[in-house]
Amino acid sequence: METIGFLMDGFAVALTPYNLMFALFGAFVGTLIGCLPGLGPANGVAILIPLAFTLGLPPETAMILLTAVYAGAMYGGRISSILLNIPGDEPAMMTCLDGHPMARNGRAADALAVSAIASFAGGLIGTIGLIMLAPVLARFALTFGPAEYFALFLLAFATLGGITGKNPMKTVIAATLGIMISTVGIDISTGTQRYTFGVLELYEGIDFILAIVGLFAISELLFFVESRMGSGRGKMSVGKLSLSFRELVSTIPTQLRGGVLGFISGVLPGAGASLGSFISYTLEKQVVGRKGTFGEGDIRGVVAPEAGNNGASSGALVPMLTLGVPGSGTTAVLLAMLISLNITPGPLMFTQNAEIVWGVIAALLIGNVLLLVLNIPLVGFFVKLLSVPPMYLLPIVTMIAFVGIYSISHSTFDLYFMVAFGVAGYFLRKLEIPLVPIILGLLLGPEMEKNLGHALVLSDGDWSILWQSALAKGLWVVAGLGLLLPYIVGPLLRRRMNAAMKESPVSD
Amino acid sequence: MTRFGDRILGLGLLVLAVAYGWAAQQWPEPFGGAETVGPETFPTILAVVLVAGSLYLMIKPDPDAQWPVGKSLMELVISLLVLLVYTVLLEPLGFVISTTLAVGTLSWRMGAKPRYAFITGLVSAVVVFVLFNYGLALSLPAGLLEVN
Numbered sequence: 339m340e341t342i343g344f345l346m347d348g349f350a351v352a353l354t355p356y357n358l359m360f361a362l363f364g365a366f367v368g369t370l371i372g373c374l375p376g377l378g379p380a381n382g383v384a385i386l387i388p389l390a391f392t393l394g395l396p397p398e399t400a401m402i403l404l405t406a407v408y409a410g411a412m413y414g415g416r417i418s419s420i421l422l423n424i425p426g427d428e429p430a431m432m433t434c435l436d437g438h439p440m441a442r443n444g445r446a447a448d449a450l451a452v453s454a455i456a457s458f459a460g461g462l463i464g465t466i467g468l469i470m471l472a473p474v475l476a477r478f479a480l481t482f483g484p485a486e487y488f489a490l491f492l493l494a495f496a497t498l499g500g501i502t503g504k505n506p507m508k509t510v511i512a513a514t515l516g517i518m519i520s521t522v523g524i525d526i527s528t529g530t531q532r533y534t535f536g537v538l539e540l541y542e543g544i545d546f547i548l549a550i551v552g553l554f555a556i557s558e559l560l561f562f563v564e565s566r567m568g569s570g571r572g573k574m575s576v577g578k579l580s581l582s583f584r585e586l587v588s589t590i591p592t593q594l595r596g597g598v599l600g601f602i603s604g605v606l607p608g609a610g611a612s613l614g615s616f617i618s619y620t621l622e623k624q625v626v627g628r629k630g631t632f633g634e635g636d637i638r639g640v641v642a643p644e645a646g647n648n649g650a651s652s653g654a655l656v657p658m659l660t661l662g663v664p665g666s667g668t669t670a671v672l673l674a675m676l677i678s679l680n681i682t683p684g685p686l687m688f689t690q691n692a693e694i695v696w697g698v699i700a701a702l703l704i705g706n707v708l709l710l711v712l713n714i715p716l717v718g719f720f721v722k723l724l725s726v727p728p729m730y731l732l733p734i735v736t737m738i739a740f741v742g743i744y745s746i747s748h749s750t751f752d753l754y755f756m757v758a759f760g761v762a763g764y765f766l767r768k769l770e771i772p773l774v775p776i777i778l779g780l781l782l783g784p785e786m787e788k789n790l791g792h793a794l795v796l797s798d799g800d801w802s803i804l805w806q807s808a809l810a811k812g813l814w815v816v817a818g819l820g821l822l823l824p825y826i827v828g829p830l831l832r833r834r835m836n837a838a839m840k841e842s843p844v845s846d
Numbered sequence: 847m848t849r850f851g852d853r854i855l856g857l858g859l860l861v862l863a864v865a866y867g868w869a870a871q872q873w874p875e876p877f878g879g880a881e882t883v884g885p886e887t888f889p890t891i892l893a894v895v896l897v898a899g900s901l902y903l904m905i906k907p908d909p910d911a912q913w914p915v916g917k918s919l920m921e922l923v924i925s926l927l928v929l930l931v932y933t934v935l936l937e938p939l940g941f942v943i944s945t946t947l948a949v950g951t952l953s954w955r956m957g958a959k960p961r962y963a964f965i966t967g968l969v970s971a972v973v974v975f976v977l978f979n980y981g982l983a984l985s986l987p988a989g990l991l992e993v994n
Binding site: 392393424436505507508510511514515517521525527530531532533556559560562563564565646727728729730732733734735736737738741744745752753754757760761768769770771786790791794795 | 926
């Protein structure tokens, strides 16, 4: 088993005190980001990128830091779901259904503890899946030619909205806008200046880091200002832990089912963590049947979605690491970090930058353990932070975004650009144009153009090469389905998800 | 339910797509002669896709979102101005002073008491400044506070 050997090398990288320190720091900050109001995981990771960059961290350390933040944010999302009935991020939505009733029944501490354990189990199952599946997929991906890659990128965009997405056309528009922004600058293959308007700062193209930070962080601030939700929420009490060992053991099958289902939906394009936790929850309800008290604070109703969404978050790393095609907003931001570290993501990364890939995977395992250890004793601390009103928090977060961008280039030109992206992000979000495809377009645009060029050089200008091989044909079909299915299946699934939300007695 | 938002966006995107596509056709032929994929090929495809997308938006727009009016709009404009003024003043005034003002004003406008707001601004500014300049050795502009 060469995988085991690589994994051991990975542990050797991740377990150096320096990297371990950053993993711990990342896990801590990630949980904070996950549980703080108005700071989703993608947003949080985005703000940390410029910092990781300016700190001059070595690539593997930077990736370990951000992966730990990513895993941590998934843990943190559940805290506000359980205590406040407000999901910290979208995948944590299903945790509200039974988590909040449990808290109202005076079992908040139990719900938090058991969800931390479920998150750990889900993350662990997902990471094991990642370890087994990623090398296989990477080897398979080596057979991809430029035409297949071009089709794969299309697939990534087409499925990004997810099957539950509202308007696939808006995803297409967003992706196109992102790719268009990426064409600004000097064309790499011919040296032609494109859309630079003679502005020196545009010659090198638009830095996607400032676009990401602007689109996410600044637009978030503007949304908060508009809704004036600045005053925060009342204090929360957690109560005592009364979880019995037997009860914990009884949830083990649920944890396994949830983790596996979550992982699968994380790997699949277009499914993602939200669907992962939804499927885990509904399946659990089916399996347990009438014996359960779902919706009224059943412990399994907390375990299933949490195991599901953490399994999915590890699963989502599979396409990102092996193909260089992320399936979610946060993994897109992680990809941005890789690209800015000058590492070409994709199958070659497994051979050329093996220490980074396996270091990250090992860090994910270690991160999960750290998170479990951090979460059980520190839950009270995180809960206290939940009552920090956003009116103090968001201005500080915005300031940190400014500092991060400024410290990359020491030019205020970039800051104006970032604010402009923030304003654009605000308008686009208002018009329900999703931001993640824009980011992905920015990141993948140059690669897409390069592969198109290579494919056509190989075929001597014959465009049909793009859909000639069986593999490419398959990718085109899946991409087409990704755009069509939301029209057919989407309304149905969305109705079910909403129905599930309504069934739960949401009183406050 | 009005549906103006998407229509206006669609129109704007259509103009953008046409301008973007048109500009791509104006570039001189690259040195070494034309190839199947020149610098203009990919942008042209993108322009076509965006034209199609914008037409779709205008034909089948979604219902409008709630747009801010009156007070919330004012607050939004104020926040935006704060961000711009912050950028302008960052270098001349220095990090600590400009950050105190920016963070303070923002959190005051978001509903904090002015005193607490500006204390938050000052404390966060000093902490970040010290952390960056001494801890991480990344220099933020000291501005007026510069000691020569």
